[in-house]
Amino acid sequence: MRKMIILATTVAISGFTAIHYAKAAAYTFTPIGVPGASTTQAFGINDAGQIVGGFFDGTSTHGFLDIGGSFTPIDVPGASITQAFGINNAGQIVGGFGDSTGQHGFLDTGGSFTPIDVPSARATNAYGINNAGQIVGSFFDGTVLHGLLDIGGSFTPIDVPGTSFTEARGINDAGQIVGGFLDGRGFFHGFLDTGGSFTPIDVPGGFNTEAWGINNAGQIVGGFGDSTGFHGFLDTGGSFTPIDVPGAFDTIATDINDAGQIVGLSLDVSFLATPVPEPSTLTLLSVGIGLTVFCVMRRRVISSKPF
DSSP, X not given: OHHHHHHHHHHHHHHHHHHHHHHTTOXXXXXXXXXXXXXXXXXXXXXXXXXXXXXXXXXXXXXXXXXXXXXXXXXXXXXXXXXXXXXXXXXXXXXXXXXXXXXXXXXXXXXEEEEEOOTTXXXXXXXXXXXTOOEEEEEEOSSOEEEEEEETTEEEEEOOTTOSBXXXXXXXTTOOEEEEEEOTTSOEEEEEEETTEEEEEOOTTOEEEEEEEEOTTOOEEEEEEETTEEEEEEEETTEEEEEOOTTOSBOEEEEEOTTOOEEEEOSSOEEEEEEOOOOOHHHHHHHHHXXXXXXXXXXXXXXXXXX
């Protein structure tokens, strides 16, 4: 009997190991599509699961806010094009818009729009916002594309050393910033900026890596290419997990919230990827106990049978 109990416990532990690794990268994919739109692109998500992005209705491009599948258009007054790129837990939304004077960033607080323009810049975009209201983006000065950190209207350029192309796309509450830069050979690389110290992000075996979003746990999402196409990725402490929409030709992961939910897009569809919960320790322990009881009862039945 002792051997059977040990065997059952071993099976339970082995089952836990197998389930842990099998489920670690499992997601449920939900398509995101604005009704009537020909194209929908999801770019940002907050901890409440509110999603922002842009859609094309056949005439123009508009931003949107998606709350549980209910879509609200976002249009900066007087703009010909609007796109929403980021949202924080307070519901503040950042993005970009175009009008007769050029390309501008914006901050949308409850439907009140504030333009974001770096002085003397030819174009400005706002891509991400954290819960402190710090905004990241990019601006073009006519020669160089710089990343941008906007704290209360005070602008700080973000430039990866040695490049003339830097975009800052995501920021978490610790002030860690992610984005992409172009090297001298014309290849893209992601970066993590921690207090002005830059760490390149490159998916092993891939090319043209770009980082798009970062959550408060430091998990980073983005996109990369390889010989099979383009894929999203999740970077957890330097460990990379591909994110691929089933059946899609390419995938880019654009943002991640603190629950690990990821939004992104492909040529076929925009998506929300929700992690599949792993079985709890209590459930797995119950499985082990159940196996143990089964083995014990089976032995008793066998022992009680007449020969």
